[in-house]
Amino acid sequence: MTRVRFAPSPTGYLHIGGARTFIFNWLHARRQGGTVVLRIDDTDVERNTQTSLDSIFEGLQWLELGWDEIYRQSERLDLHRQAAWSIFEKGLAYRDFTPASAAEAAGGGWLFNPGMPDLARQESDRRAAAGEPFVLRFKVPRESRSEVAVQDLVYGSVSKATADLEDFALLRSNGMPTYHMASCTDDADLRITDILRGQEHLANTFKHALIFEALGAAMPRIAHLPLLMAPDGAKLSKRTHGPVVSVTTYRDAGFLPHAFVNFLSLLGWSPKNDLEKLSQSELIELFSLDGINRSNAIINFTEDDPFDPKAVWLNAEHLRALDLEELTRRLMPYVQQAGFANATPDRLRAIAPLIRERIRLLRDVGSVADFFFVEPRGYDPAELIPQKGDAAMAAQALRHAKEVLSAVSAFDHATLDAALRTAAADLKLKTGQMFQPIRVAVCGRKNAPPLFETLEVLGRDTVLTRLDFALGML
RNA sequence: GGCGCUAUCGUCUAACGGUUAGGACGGAGCCCUCUCAAGGCUCAAAUACGGGUUCGAUUCCCGUUAGCGCUACCA
Numbered sequence: 001m002t003r004v005r006f007a008p009s010p011t012g013y014l015h016i017g018g019a020r021t022f023i024f025n026w027l028h029a030r031r032q033g034g035t036v037v038l039r040i041d042d043t044d045v046e047r048n049t050q051t052s053l054d055s056i057f058e059g060l061q062w063l064e065l066g067w068d069e070i071y072r073q074s075e076r077l078d079l080h081r082q083a084a085w086s087i088f089e090k091g092l093a094y095r096d097f098t099p100a101s102a103a104e105a106a107g108g109g110w111l112f113n114p115g116m117p118d119l120a121r122q123e124s125d126r127r128a129a130a131g132e133p134f135v136l137r138f139k140v141p142r143e144s145r146s147e148v149a150v151q152d153l154v155y156g157s158v159s160k161a162t163a164d165l166e167d168f169a170l171l172r173s174n175g176m177p178t179y180h181m182a183s184c185t186d187d188a189d190l191r192i193t194d195i196l197r198g199q200e201h202l203a204n205t206f207k208h209a210l211i212f213e214a215l216g217a218a219m220p221r222i223a224h225l226p227l228l229m230a231p232d233g234a235k236l237s238k239r240t241h242g243p244v245v246s247v248t249t250y251r252d253a254g255f256l257p258h259a260f261v262n263f264l265s266l267l268g269w270s271p272k273n274d275l276e277k278l279s280q281s282e283l284i285e286l287f288s289l290d291g292i293n294r295s296n297a298i299i300n301f302t303e304d305d306p307f308d309p310k311a312v313w314l315n316a317e318h319l320r321a322l323d324l325e326e327l328t329r330r331l332m333p334y335v336q337q338a339g340f341a342n343a344t345p346d347r348l349r350a351i352a353p354l355i356r357e358r359i360r361l362l363r364d365v366g367s368v369a370d371f372f373f374v375e376p377r378g379y380d381p382a383e384l385i386p387q388k389g390d391a392a393m394a395a396q397a398l399r400h401a402k403e404v405l406s407a408v409s410a411f412d413h414a415t416l417d418a419a420l421r422t423a424a425a426d427l428k429l430k431t432g433q434m435f436q437p438i439r440v441a442v443c444g445r446k447n448a449p450p451l452f453e454t455l456e457v458l459g460r461d462t463v464l465t466r467l468d469f470a471l472g473m474l
Numbered sequence: 475g476g477c478g479c480u481a482u483c484g485u486c487u488a489a490c491g492g493u494u495a496g497g498a499c500g501g502a503g504c505c506c507u508c509u510c511a512a513g514g515c516u517c518a519a520a521u522a523c524g525g526g527u528u529c530g531a532u533u534c535c536c537g538u539u540a541g542c543g544c545u546a547c548c549a
Contacts, residue, residue: 009549044548100547110545135547155479164477164545172547179549203478203544226480226542233541263486266498270487274497293487295480296542300500310486310499320512357512368510420508435508447510 002034003193006067007183009041010052014059015245016299017198017228017236020264024225025196026065027265027287037190038067042074043182059247064257071190073182080177083185084136084170087214092141093170095124095134100173112137112167136171138210148206153223154292155199160206168207184208188217196289199224199296223289226268227296236299244306253307254334254362259318263311267297277317307361316360327352331365338366340373347372350457354449368449372457376444376466381473383440386433393429394437395474400427401438402467411460413452420452441470 004025008018029036038060042048060067073080087093098113117139128134142162149159170181177185187195202224212219230236236245243249250260262278270293271278271286278286300308322330328349335343355368370376384394404423408415424434439451442463448454455463 007549011549041549047548096547103547133547137547158478160478160544166545169547174547176547178547183549198543199479200543201549204549206478206544224479229542231485235542266486268486272488274488276486276498293480297487298485300485308485308499313499316512355511358510417508424508431508433508439509443509445509449510451508 001193002029002032003037003191004029004034004196005037005039005187005190005192007039007041007197008056009044009047009179010049010056011044011047012052012238013055014247015236015238016247016250016264017245018056019059019063019247019260020228020267021196021198021225022060023063023065023261023264024269024287024292026067027283028194028196028289030284031287032194034193035069036065036067037192038070039186039190040070040072040074041179041183042072043077043080043176043179045074045176055246055248059251062247062251062257063261065261069190071186073177073186076182076186076189077177079189080182080185081171081175083188083215084177084181087138087170087211088136090214091139092214093136093138094119094167095128096137096167096169097127097132097134099133110166111140111142111163117167133173135169135173137167138170138207138214140165140167140210148209150205150209150219150222152202152205153221153289154226155202155224155294158202158205160203165206165210170211180204180207180211184211184215184217187220188212188215192220195220195222196225197222199227223292226293228267229296229298231298231300231302233298241301244301249306250311252363254364255307255311255315256318256322256330256362259315260311262318263308263314266310267299268293277314277321312360319359319362320356322356324349324352327356330362334362334365335369335373337363338370340366340370342373354453354457358449371443371445371448375469376442377469379440379444381470383446384437384470384474386429386436389429389433391474393433395471396427397424397429397434397437398441398467398471398474401434402464402471405455405460405463405467411456413450413456416452416455437470438467442466 006022006025008014026036040053084093094117096113096116098116103113116137140162145162147159147161148165149157152158168180169178171177205222209219228236230241234240238245258280262283265278265283266276269291272291319327328345331348331352332343332345335348351369351372355365358368359365385391386393386397400423401420404419405416408419420434421431424431427434435451436446439448440446442454442458
C-alpha cells in the first residue's frame with residue numbers, strides 16, 4: 001500500500017511550488033490507489049504562525065484534491081526525542097556542548113566541533129546533568145564507510161562522500177527535534193512508503209539515509225522533484241515575488257482549481273503524449289514518476305501580468321468544458337465580488353453561455369458581463385457611430401431598430417436576427433453599420449458577446465430603454 | 475569556497491544513437507464573422523560551448539561555462 005505525505009511547515013503561505021509538490025504526491029497516491037498524509041512540520045516554534053497555517057489549509061482546500069490523514073509534528077515531539085535518544089544510546093550520536101555563538105565564529109565548512117564527537121560518555125552525562133546546554137548531533141561514520149548512496153526515482157543513483165557530510169543536529173539545545181530528526185522519525189512511524197519532495201532536499205537525503213539506518217527503519221522510496229523558479233531563474237519567494245506566488249492569488253483571480261492543478265502538473269512532468277488539457281481522471285491515469293524531469297521549470301509572470309499565459313489558456317480551456325450548471329455556480333462568487341448585487345442564478349445561467357468563450361478567468365465576468373447587470377452610461381457617444389458613417393446614420397439605425405424591436409412578435413435571437421437584417425437592408429446599411437450602434441447602445445462598448453443573443457437575454461424593455469438613452473446622446 | 479544536481483525554441487516540453495529535432499503557450503499573418511472571442515490554416519523560433527566514443531550523436535563519456543540546491547540549534 002502506497003503512502004505518501006505532504007509536509008508543509010507553517011512559516012509562510014502556501015505557494016505554487018508547495019502546491020505542486022502536494023499535487024504530485026496526490027497524483028502518485030491516487031494512481032497507486034494509496035493514501036495521502038498531510039503532515040504539518042511545525043517543529044520550528046520560532047517561525048510558526050497560525051496565519052500561515054490557516055493560509056496553507058485555505059490553499060490546499062481550494063485545490064479540491066483532499067487528503068486522507070493529517071498529523072502535526074508538534075504533537076509527536078516525544079516520539080522524535082525518543083528516537084533521537086535511541087540513536088544516542090547506540091553510540092551513533094553525541095552531545096555537542098559548543099555554544100551556538102562559538103560555532104558560528106568558527107565559520108562554515110566544518111564537519112564537527114573540535115573535541116565534541118569523542119567526548120567520553122561519563123563526561124558528557126556529567127555536563128548534561130549539570131545543566132549545560134547542548135545540541136545532539138549525528139556522528140557521521142567517516143571511518144567505517146566512504147560514501148552514502150541513495151537511489152532516487154527521478155535522479156537515479158546519487159551519492160556523497162561521508163568526508164563531505166557534517167555532523168548534523170538531531171535535537172536543538174531547547175530540546176526540539178530538528179527537521180531531519182522529526183521528518184525521518186515520522187516518515188518511519190507513519191509508514192510512508194514514497195517520498196516526493198522538492199529537489200532542495202536532494203542533498204539532505206544522505207543525512208536521512210543515515211538516520212533511517214540508525215533507527216533501524218527501512219528507507220522509503222524517494223523521488224525528488226525539479227524546482228519551480230521565477231522568470232529570472234531565481235527561487236520563488238514571498239519577499240521578492242510577492243503575492244503572485246501565493247495559491248490564493250490564483251483562486252481570487254478566478255482560476256478553476258482543476259485548471260490550476262492541470263497547469264502545475266505539467267511543470268516538471270510530462271505525459272509524453274502531447275496532451276495538455278487533462279481532466280482529473282486523465283491526470284491520475286497518466287501520472288508516472290517516469291515522466292518527471294530533472295531540470296527546474298520556470299513559471300512565467302511579470303509585475304503587470306502575474307499569471308503564466310499557459311495557465312490562463314488552460315483555465316479558459318477548462319472553463320469552456322464546464323457544464324452550464326457548474327459554470328454558473330463557479331461564476332456566482334465573482335459576479336457578487338464585482339458588485340452586481342442583482343445577479344440571480346437564473347439570470348447568470350442565461351448569460352453564462354454568452355460569455356464563456358470570452359472569459360479566461362472567472363473574475364473576467366466583472367468586465368465582460370457588466371452590462372447585463374448595470375445600465376451602460378459612461379460610453380463615448382462617438383462609439384455609436386458606425387464605420388464609414390456619421391451621427392445621422394447612427395441615429396437612423398437606432399430609430400429604425402427601435403421601431404422594429406418594438407414591433408417584433410417574439411424577442412428571441414432567431415427572430416431578432418432576421419428582423420434586424422431586414423432592417424439593415426431597408427436602410428441600405430451594411431449589417432455592421434446597423435448592428436454596431438445597437439451594440440454600443442446596449443452594451444456600452446464595441447466589443448461584446450453576439451448581439452442577438454444578448455438582446456434576447458436583456459429583454460425588450462431594457463433594450464428599448466437603452467436605445468432611447470443612446471439616441472439622447474447623439 | 476566545498477559538495478551535489480541540472481542544461482532542447484522566449485516559456486512548458488517530446489524525441490529510450492539514425493526524425494526535415496515534434497507538440498503546446500505566447501508572437502506574427504491569413505481565413506471565418508454583426509464586434510470581440512472561439513475555431514481553422516500558415517510563419518518565425520531551440521539541442522550552452524569544447525573535446526572525445528561511434529559508420530552516425532539532442533541522446534553516451536570528459537572538460538568548460540552557466541543556473542539551482544545543500545553546506546543552520548530553518549524546513
